[in-house]
Amino acid sequence: ETGVTQSPTHLIKTRGQQVTLRCSSQSGHNTVSWYQQALGQGPQFIFQYYREEENGRGNFPPRFSGLQFPNYSSELNVNALELDDSALYLCASSPRGQPRDSPLHFGNGTRLTVT
Amino acid sequence: RKEVEQDPGPFNVPEGATVAFNCTYSNSASQSFFWYRQDCRKEPKLLMSVYSSGNEDGRFTAQLNRASQYISLLIRDSKLSDSATYLCVVNHAGNMLTFGGGTRLMVKP
Numbered sequence: 001e002t003g004v005t006q007s008p009t010h011l012i013k014t015r016g017q018q019v020t021l022r023c024s025s026q027s028g029h030n031t032v033s034w035y036q037q038a039l040g041q042g043p044q045f046i047f048q049y050y051r052e053e054e055n056g057r058g059n060f061p062p063r064f065s066g067l068q069f070p071n072y073s074s075e076l077n078v079n080a081l082e083l084d085d086s087a088l089y090l091c092a093s094s095p096r097g098q099p100r101d102s103p104l105h106f107g108n109g110t111r112l113t114v115t
Numbered sequence: 116r117k118e119v120e121q122d123p124g125p126f127n128v129p130e131g132a133t134v135a136f137n138c139t140y141s142n143s144a145s146q147s148f149f150w151y152r153q154d155c156r157k158e159p160k161l162l163m164s165v166y167s168s169g170n171e172d173g174r175f176t177a178q179l180n181r182a183s184q185y186i187s188l189l190i191r192d193s194k195l196s197d198s199a200t201y202l203c204v205v206n207h208a209g210n211m212l213t214f215g216g217g218t219r220l221m222v223k224p
């Protein structure tokens with residue numbers, strides 16, 4: 001168990017709708033990162049949050065947005081869903097300033113299907 | 116060109132075989148390197164970190180060649196339970212990881 005929990009586990013939405021995914025970080029971890037993994041591909045970095053602000057972003061459009069709360073938990077919001085947004089969404093938490101060679105540990109993920 | 120490239124496979128090997136996976140990365144500023152294992156429809160899990168000096172964990176050996184920007188994973192005495200997708204992962208800044216597309220391994224009886 002990594003201590004990172006994500007909800008919901010599965011979700012089905014219709015194209016054009018909006019979705020919110022949630023992540024609770026491991027105790028003591030103040031940085032949260034989100035990744036998208038489409039079927040048959042490796043995970044792709046979406047963004048990272050630290051101190052309730054976006055700290056880095058991958059190549060994703062603005063309709064992907066996030067929040068981090070004072071308790072370090074986080075939300076990923078996706079507006080105007082497209083069929084290609086169907087994927088496994090992964091969250092990982094880490095302590096700020098951890099050694100660079102420390103790996104990330106992921107939550108179980110949320111599987112989003114857009115129809 | 117992808118930042119981290121892997122042969123997608125699948126590699127189909129018999130139990131007991133030795134199998135090697137390779138990975139190349141394009142960002143020479145990359146600082147840390149990992150192999151993750153991912154089972155079908157599950158989250159990726161850390162298999163091992165990779166160091167220039169090479170490192171071994173039981174049947175698994177990982178190697179990094181910074182000059183060639185090349186990472187390898189060797190699995191000896193393959194078990195059925197080793198069947199999974201192996202992801203090569205590179206970190207060049209602040210735990211914002213870059214993943215390869217994964218190499219699928221199927222170990223057969």
